[in-house]
Amino acid sequence: KYYDFVVIGSGVAGLRYALEVAKSGSVAVITKAEPHESNTNYAQGGISAVLCPSDSVESHMLDTMVAGAYLCDEETVRVVCTEGPERIKELIAMGASFDHGEDGNLHLAREGGHSHRRIVHAADMTGREIERALLAAVRKDRNIFVFEHHFAIDLLTSQVGSDIVCHGVDTLNNATQEVVRFVSKVTLLASGGAGHIYPNTTNPRVATGDGIAMAHRAQAVISNMEFVQFHPTALADEGLPIKPRKPRENAFLITEAVRGDGGILHNLGMERFMPSYDDRAELAPRDVVARSIDDQLKKRGETYVLLDISHRPRDQILSHFPNIASECLSHGLDITERPIPVVPAAHYMCGGVRAGLRGETNVKGLYVAGEVACTGLHGANRLASNSLLEALVFASRSVQPSIDRMKESSEAAVSSSSWARPVMATESLLSGPALRRIIGRTREVRRELQSIMWEYVGIVRSTTRLETAEKRIRELETEWEAYLFEHGWEATMVEAESCEMRNLFCCAGLVVSSAVSRQESRGLHYTVDFPNVEERLRLPTVIFPSSSLNGSGRWSSIQVQ
Numbered sequence: 001k002y003y004d005f006v007v008i009g010s011g012v013a014g015l016r017y018a019l020e021v022a023k024s025g026s027v028a029v030i031t032k033a034e035p036h037e038s039n040t041n042y043a044q045g046g047i048s049a050v051l052c053p054s055d056s057v058e059s060h061m062l063d064t065m066v067a068g069a070y071l072c073d074e075e076t077v078r079v080v081c082t083e084g085p086e087r088i089k090e091l092i093a094m095g096a097s098f099d100h101g102e103d104g105n106l107h108l109a110r111e112g113g114h115s116h117r118r119i120v121h122a123a124d125m126t127g128r129e130i131e132r133a134l135l136a137a138v139r140k141d142r143n144i145f146v147f148e149h150h151f152a153i154d155l156l157t158s159q160v161g162s163d164i165v166c167h168g169v170d171t172l173n174n175a176t177q178e179v180v181r182f183v184s185k186v187t188l189l190a191s192g193g194a195g196h197i198y199p200n201t202t203n204p205r206v207a208t209g210d211g212i213a214m215a216h217r218a219q220a221v222i223s224n225m226e227f228v229q230f231h232p233t234a235l236a237d238e239g240l241p242i243k244p245r246k247p248r249e250n251a252f253l254i255t256e257a258v259r260g261d262g263g264i265l266h267n268l269g270m271e272r273f274m275p276s277y278d279d280r281a282e283l284a285p286r287d288v289v290a291r292s293i294d295d296q297l298k299k300r301g302e303t304y305v306l307l308d309i310s311h312r313p314r315d316q317i318l319s320h321f322p323n324i325a326s327e328c329l330s331h332g333l334d335i336t337e338r339p340i341p342v343v344p345a346a347h348y349m350c351g352g353v354r355a356g357l358r359g360e361t362n363v364k365g366l367y368v369a370g371e372v373a374c375t376g377l378h379g380a381n382r383l384a385s386n387s388l389l390e391a392l393v394f395a396s397r398s399v400q401p402s403i404d405r406m407k408e409s410s411e412a413a414v415s416s417s418s419w420a421r422p423v424m425a426t427e428s429l430l431s432g433p434a435l436r437r438i439i440g441r442t443r444e445v446r447r448e449l450q451s452i453m454w455e456y457v458g459i460v461r462s463t464t465r466l467e468t469a470e471k472r473i474r475e476l477e478t479e480w481e482a483y484l485f486e487h488g489w490e491a492t493m494v495e496a497e498s499c500e501m502r503n504l505f506c507c508a509g510l511v512v513s514s515a516v517s518r519q520e521s522r523g524l525h526y527t528v529d530f531p532n533v534e535e536r537l538r539l540p541t542v543i544f545p546s547s548s549l550n551g552s553g554r555w556s557s558i559q560v561q
Contacts, residue, residue, distance in 0.1 A: 001028065001180065001181070001182050001183070002182075002183050002184070003025075003026045003027060003028040003145070003182060003183075003184045004021075004024070004025030004026045004027065004184065004185050004186065004406050005018070005021045005022075005025055005026070005027045005028070005184055005185070005186050005187075005188065005402065005406065006027075006028045006030065006168055006169060006182045006184035006186070006187045006188070007027060007028065007029045007030065007187075007188045007190060008030050008152050008169060008187065008188065008189050008190060008191050008211060009029075009030075009031065009188075009189070009190035009191040009192060009211070009370065009372070010029055010031035010135075010146070011131070011190060011192060011370055011391065012127070012130055012131065012134065012370065012388055012391045012392060012395070013188075013190035013369035013370030013391035013392070013394065013395040014029060014031075014188065014190035014369075014370070014395070015029070015131075015134035015135065015137075015138055016134060016391070016392055016395040016396065017188050017190065017369060017395040017396075017398055017399060017402075018138060018141075018144050019134070019137055019138060019141060019144070020395075020396070020399040021186075021399055021402055021403060021406075022141050022143035022144045023143075024403045024406065024407075025143070025185075025403075025406055026143055026145070027143055027144045027145065028145050028147060028182055028184070029138065029144060029145070029146045029147065030147050030150045030152060030169065030171055030182065031146065031147065031148055031149075031150065032149070032150070032151050032152070032191075032206045032210070033148070033149060033204075033205075033206050034148055034149075045109075045111060045119060045121060045124075045126060045255045045256050045257050045384060045385045046098075046109060046111075046119040046120050046121030046122075046126040046257070046385050046388070047084070047088055047119070047120045047121075047126065047130075047385055047388045047389050047392070048060065048084070048111075048114065048118050048119050048120075048383070048384070048385040048386055048389055049081075049084035049085045049087075049088050049118060049120060049389060050081065050084065050085055050116075050118060051085055051088070051106060051108060051118060051120065052108055052116060052117060052118060054116065055116040055117075055118055057078070057081045057082050059115055059116060060081040060084075060116075060118065061074075061077050061078060061081050062115075063113055063114050063115050063383055064077050064080075064081065064377065064378075064379075064383045064386060065077060065379070066113070066285075067113040067285045067286075067379075067381050067382070067383035067523075068377075068378055068379025068380055068381055068382070068383070068523060069379055069380035069381055069522045069523035069533065070379065070538060071224075071379035071380040071522060071523065071538060071539075071540065072376060072377060072378065072379035073375070073376025073377070073379075075357065075376075076357065076375050076376040076377050077376075077377055079357060079393065079397075080375075080377050080386070080389060080390055080393045080394075083393050083396070083397075084389045084392070084393060087389070087392040087393055087396060088120055088392075091130060091133065091392070094133050094134070094137055095133045095136065095137070096122075096129055096130055096132075096133035096134075097122060097129060097133075098120050098121060098122050098126075098129070099121055099122060099123060106120055107121070108120065109121055109257050109260055109261070109320075110260045110283075111256040111257055111259070111260040111283075111384035111385055112256050112259055112260065112280075112282070112283045112284060112285055112286060112289065112384050113283070113284070113285040113286070113383045113384055114260075114383070114384065114385075119257065119260075119384075119385045121257065123319070123320065123321070123322050123323065124255050124257065124320065124321045124322065124323045124324055125322075125323050126388070127388065130388065147171070147173075147180075148175075149173065149174040149175050150171040150172070150173055150174070150180060151171060151172045151174055151210070151496050151499065151500075152169050152170075152171050152191065152210055152211070152214060153169070153170045153171060153172055153179070153214075153422055153494050153499055153560055154169070154170050154214055154217060154218070154422075154559045154560050154561060155168070155169050155187065155214050155215070155217075155218040155363075155366065155559070156168045156169060156170065156181070156183065156418075156419055156561065157218045157219070157363065157559070158414070158418065160364075163364050164218065164219045164220075164362070164363045164364065164545075165363070165364045165365055166187050166218065166363050166364065166365040166366035167183055167184065167187075167365065167414045167418075168181065168182045168183040168184040168187060169181075169182050169184075169187060169214075170182075170419075170421075170422055170560070170561065172422075172424065172494055172495075172496060172499070174496055177424050177426070178424065179421060179422050179423070179424055179494065181416055181419075181421070183414060183416055185365065185405065185406045185409035186365055186367065186402045186405050186406050186409075187365060187366050187367070188359075188367045188368070188369060188395075188398060188402065189211045189214070189215060189353065189366060189367070189368045189369075189372050189373075190211075190368070190369050190370045190372060190391075190395070191210050191211030191214075191370075191372050192206070192207050192211065192370060192371045192372060193207050193209065193212075193348060193349040193352075193371040193372065194207060194208060194209025194212060194349055194503075194504070194507040195207045195250070195346045195347065195348075195349075196208045196209075196450070196504065197209065197346070197449065197450065197453050197504050197507050197508045197511065198228075198345075198346035198450055198453050198454050198458075199447070199450040199451060199453075199454050200234065200251055200343070200345045200346065200454070201250055201251060201345050201346040201347065202231055202234055202250055202251050202252075202253040202345050202346070202347045203250055203346070203347070204249070204250050205249045205250065208500040208503050208504055208507075209349075209503050209504060209506065209507030210499075210500070210503045211352075211353070211368075211372040212225075212349070212352055212353060212372055212503075212506070212507055212510070213502070213503035213506035213507055213556065214503070215353040215361070215363070215366070215368070215372075216506060216510065216543075216545075216557070217506070217557060217558060217559050218363055218366070218559065219362075219363060219545035220353050220354070220361050220362060220363050220366065220545070221353070221354040221361070221362050221542060221543065221544055221545065222351070222352065222353060222354060222374070222510055222542075222543040223351055223352070223353075223354040223374040223540050223541060223542050223543065224350055224351030224352075224374050224378075224379075224380075224514070224540050224541050225349070225351035225352075225507075225510040225511045225513075225514040225515075225541065225543070226351065226511060226514035226515040226517075226518050226524075226525045226541060227349075227350035227351050227378070227379075227380050227381065227523055227524040227525055228346060228348075228349060228350070228351075228457075228511060228524060229286060229287070229346075229347050229348040229349075229350060229381065229382055229524055230286075230287075230290045230344040230345060230346055230347060230458075230459050230524075231253060231256075231286065231290070231344065231345055231346075231347035231348070232286055232289040232290040232292075232293055232342070232344050233253075233254040233255075233256075233258070233259070233289075233307055233340075233342040233343075233344075234251035234252065234253055234254065234342060234343055234344065234345035234347075235251060235252040235253075235254055235327070235328070235340065235341065235342060236303065236304030236341040236342055236343040237331075237341075238303060238304065238341070239303075239304045239306075239341020240328070240331040240332065240333055240341060241331065241332030241333055242330075242331045242332035243331070244331065251345040252327055253345075253347075254307060254324060254340055254342055255321070255324070256286070256384040256385070257320070257321075258307060258309050258321060258324070258340075259282040259283065259289075259307070260283065260384075261309065261312065261316075261320060261321075262309065262311070262312055263282060263307050263308060263309040264282060264307070264308045264309075264311075265282055265289075265292075265293070265305055265306070265307055265308075265342075266305065266306045266307075266308060266339065267296050267300055267302065267305050267306070268300070268302050268304075268305070268306065269300070270306070273292065273296055273305075274289065274292060277291075277292040277295075278292070285381060285383070285384075286347075286381065286382070286384065287380075287381045287523055287524045287526075290344045290459055291459055291460065291526060293305050293342075293343070293344055294344060294458075294459045294460060295460075297343075303343065304341045304342060304343045305341075305342060305343070306339035306340065306341060306342070307339060307340045307341075307342045308339035308340070309321075309335060309339075309340070310335065310336055310337050310338060310339065314336040317335060317336050318336065321335070324340075328340060344459060348371060348382055348387060349371055350374070350378040350379070350380065350381065350382050350523075350524065351374050351510075351511075351514065351541070352368070352371065352372050352373050352374040353368045353372055353373055353374060354373075354374050354542065355367075355368045355369075355373040355374065355375045355394065357375075357397065358397050358398060358400075358401045359373070359375075359394045359395075359397055359398030359401070359402075360398075360401060362545075364405075365405060365409075367398040367401070367402055368394075368398075369391055369394040369395045369398055370387075370390070370391040370394070370395070371387065371391070373390075373394060374540075375390060375394055376540070377390050378390075379523060380522045380523020380524055380525065381523035381524045419561040420492060420561050421492075421561075422492050422493070422494045422560045422561065423490070423492050423493050423494065424493075424494060424495070425438075425489070425493040425494065425495040425498070429488070429493070430487065430488045430489070431488070434487040434488055435487075435495075437487060438483070438484055438487055438489065438495075438498065439495070439497055439498075441480070441483050442480070442497050442498050442501050443497065445476060445479075445480045445501060446497075446500075446501055446504065448476055449473065449476060449504055449505065449508055452469055452472050452473060452476070452508075453469070453508055453511075455469075456468055456469035456472075457469050457508075457511060457512055457515060459526070460526055460527075460528065461515060461525070461526060461527045461528070462527055462528045462529050463516070463527065463529045464529075466512060466515050466516045466527075467516065469512050470509075470512050470513070470516065473505070473508055473509060473512065474509075477505045477509075477554065477556065478554075480501070480505075481554065481555050484498065484555075491555060491558070491560065492560055492561070493560075494560060502555055502556035503556070505554075505556040506556040506557065509556075510543060513543070514541045514543065515527075517541060518537065518541060519534075519537065520532065520533055520534040520537045521533065522537070522538075
């Protein structure tokens with residue numbers, strides 16, 4: 001299939017970009033599941049922007065830089081904080097509905113790390129509202145074609161002189177089990193994060209690091225992968241009066257705004273503990289709160305802590321957090337009367353594909369926006385509600401250079417036969433029992449990888465534990481690949497769960513290697529062997545294409561074509 005633009009991902013970044021570039025050409029939006037199944041849809045808190053007269057761009061910048069442990073790119077921070085308010089006004093003009101106060105103005109919430117009220121929100125379902133408005137506009141646009149249940153396998157690239165050029169993407173249509181090739185003049189990668197390298201994550205099932213892994217295999221520069229944000233407060237199901245019938249695919253998020261609204265953290269002995277860790281108490285940045293909870297759990301041998309908002313007026317709790325209140329009540333917990341059991345969970349990748357100020361990468365024709373990108377905004381730790389903001393700003397900033405490139409591209413599209421075609425692994429090719437055994441073993445390996453990452457590459461790290469993780473992941477990947485090929489697998493074969501697995505291996509390797517290389521504690525990367533911040537190390541971690549971290553020839557590190 002031939003399009004002017006291909007967008008991989010249907011969250012806020014991908015859809016906002018698609019709506020703009022569709023004014024200049026045909027657009028294919030490729031999404032792994034249904035279009036609404038993205039991290040955007042699960043974002044509860046809101047979008048931060050300077051919309052109050054007493055607030056300022058400089059203040060928002062400072063809050064961002066402090067949260068990011070001064071590893072942020074200052075120019076990027078200025079661009080995002082300056083352009084943010086206009087991007088929110090555009091969403092409102094498109095039909096997104098946000099909460100207003102009694103005075104008729106937007107109701108602005110405050111969250112951890114923010115010095116002012118600047119969070120625009122739609123109750124505690126902001127992402128869902130933004131996704132609804134954008135999808136409604138996309139469905140009306142005749143130039144945008146949405147391909148659901150298409151899993152992106154690998155980018156199509158070629159070498160032109162010293163440049164790597166992107167020409168589109170190979171996908172697997174999960175409905176028909178066919179490989180579909182999309183050839184385009186411009187590709188935007190907006191595929192989200194990699195939360196599922198960990199067993200407990202707030203990310204939806206689709207967040208398996210596909211975009212980061214594909215870009216790495218396509219020779220894109222990757223940056224800051226050691227900075228994995230653990231949200232301090234995901235719902236701890238084991239603390240609920242009525243337990244869920246089956247384990248969740250993703251943890252239920254208890255938004256930062258609960259603490260911003262006066263929520264207090266207690267251990268199970270009902271002792272408030274945050275003031276003993278940080279003067280900002282519950283309003284400290286996420287990395288501080290997550291480490292504090294982790295310390296309490298380890299010291300006391302407990303598996304969750306309690307977040308109490310019940311001292312606030314009942315009507316206020318129910319109007320600000322209807323989604324949280326409803327979810328907890330369905331499990332026998334009334335949050336207006338009792339505290340919420342919470343535990344940290346993997347939430348957001350601050351690292352990703354290195355991007356310039358216009359979303360450009362070192363791969364020509366490939367742009368990135370959203371969580372898959374590392375723009376330099378977040379530094380070593382993302383400030384609450386800056387993620388949707390960054391996605392909107394960089395989706396917008398990528399539009400004009402993308403249109404310019406599309407117009408400059410040769411009208412004679414590159415031939416689809418320039419690359420070998422991936423082959424769908426079927427029962428007839430592998431024999432039924434072999435394919436079933438491969439899928440079964442892949443599921444076991446996935447759980448093993450997640451367990452290693454949580455045990456050795458979690459909230460608090462050490463050099464020994466990181467090196468152990470590196471060794472065990474390498475051995476596990478070698479064993480898994482050998483299992484595949486012993487059962488008749490070939491390097492050009494594809495199957496959804498196996499392709500996800502290789503992407504998880506790739507991203508886990510990037511996280512661990514980046515963490516080993518940072519010999520200081522900064523932001524989200526805390527190691528007991530180097531507990532202090534080192535000014536001389538205030539530089540981003542950069543992984544260049546030549547330094548393949550997964551070992552030469554591994555299936556996870558080479559393109560299937």
